[in-house]
Amino acid sequence: MAGRPELVFAGTDGGAVTEIDDYVARGGFAALAKARAMDPDEVIAAVEASGLRGRGGAFFPTGRKWTFVPKPETVPKPHDLVVNADESEPGTFKDREIMLRVPFRFLEGCLIAAYAISARHVFVYIRGEYEREFEVLRSALEQMRARDLLGEVTVVLHRGAGAYICGEETALLESLEGKRGQPRTKPPFPAVAGLYAAPTAVNNVESIATVTVVLEVGPEEYAQIGVPGSTGTRVFSLSGNVVNPGNYELPHGITLRELIYDIGGGIPNGRALKAIIPGGSSTPILTADDIDTKLDFESLAAAGSSIGSAGVIVIDDRCCMVQLGIRVSQFYEHESCGKCTPCRVGTRWLTQILEKIEEGRAEQADLDLLLSVCDRILGKCLCPLGDSDAIAVASYVSRFREEFQAHVDLGRCPFDGASSLEGILAPSAMHERLPVSVPVSA
């Protein structure tokens, strides 16, 4: 389709390519052969020239990240590539579709990246809940082994076991070392001292699959797509109150209006658009007035938000923003690893203050307290988890201040039980409402 280049999903015709012969017939592994004929530094230079930036959420230039990994001559320890397939940011479900539909393109990218940083070990840390995705990758990997495509590289598919925090790169490394997934102090950064204190590149699934694309089409061609600063395509995850939710690979720089209305079919049941979370639940919320904002790094930053993981959540006019805040805060509270006090305690406080506002028990000072707690979390923790909660909640207050004020003034929720999030049962609240469990007698 014109204007909608498929790169990551190229050759799938809307389906999946899970047989190696089909992948080879579509030109598969040509990029790997091309890379292995180049000097590793030339591969890194090509990825840098493409403008590819990390698709996990931080948008850090992929090639530049690899330049931080010391050369084997200077640090003789074994080098590792760790792929972050622990996709868990609410609103984001693209990596699983990439693993299901183009497992070979992804694994080919792993081998190219390993070659670029001189890694002999690749660990794919895949979230424990992704069982089918694990099986598809395992089958693809077996087929590649049978063709002797791995060379001297070992690839281990490592399943997580249910912890959002393990998507943070240093928590992921702790988890991969067999520990509780608690983030490390940085520096040192993983490039210097990562897995088993050895030089390690940690990259997201979509980034790695795109590395294959960059080698296939060439960096100059790739950089032509999208917009300057945000080159190439992005797999946008569209969810919430929208007619056609799903994953859509589109060039950076398309607008929210094009994604939500032209492609997503608009808001169901004739409801009005109220808010948009553009990059996963940790990104600041936008309002219906921002509908013409472009989906690229700089445009979203200018709009006061972030492209994050490109998980776009559409919210219609039935949703109470205080309830949204409660639900999002309950999530971060549940997932806080507990290592840093501002996050461990602050996320709990945010939930409690928001519940007080929702239940009509809040005084004016509680609104200030809410924002003050946000300030006391921001920038004061080892990792961005607590920040995510604070940034999200503070954005709901700043963008929908009148709605928060109305809860205080009326002494109740103005939605009168009709909000789309009314009564939603979060896992953290589920445990609290149950009676004390009676232990089974031994």
Next chain:
Amino acid sequence: MSAGLRERIEEVRALYPEPRSAILPALRLAQEEHGGWLPPAALREVADALDLTPAICAAVASFYDQLHLEPVGRHLVEVCTNVSCALVGAQEVVEAFERELGIAAGSTTEDGEVTLATVECLGGCGWATVVAVDNRHRLRVAAEDVPAIVEELRSGGAT
């Protein structure tokens, strides 16, 4: 410990430079062997197989939502109630399961057959509501689909 479990843990241990890295796959294998949860004996078996202590295994297991330190039912039903699922009716799905099973989310039926829980984002936001039945994701589940799912579990269909 069964010889089969020991052998499978040895296999995963061999994949890693350090034995401890095999703790999550080993705990997962032990949990499957022990009926879906990790009793103290399972923690000891994993500890022995990886040259660790049961305390280390318990400390790690308690961190991860998919590892259970208390018994769960023969079937595990987990309903995502994060934002995207919640916006399109996850709560109705939860309530339909509670009605059909006659229990509150977070508990197990008296016959030990089904545990019902709400969970955080399962990564299927565009296919809401996502329900994991014995770790297999059912997509676009609506409240009216729930009686059939429960019937399937009760008749021993799904695994």
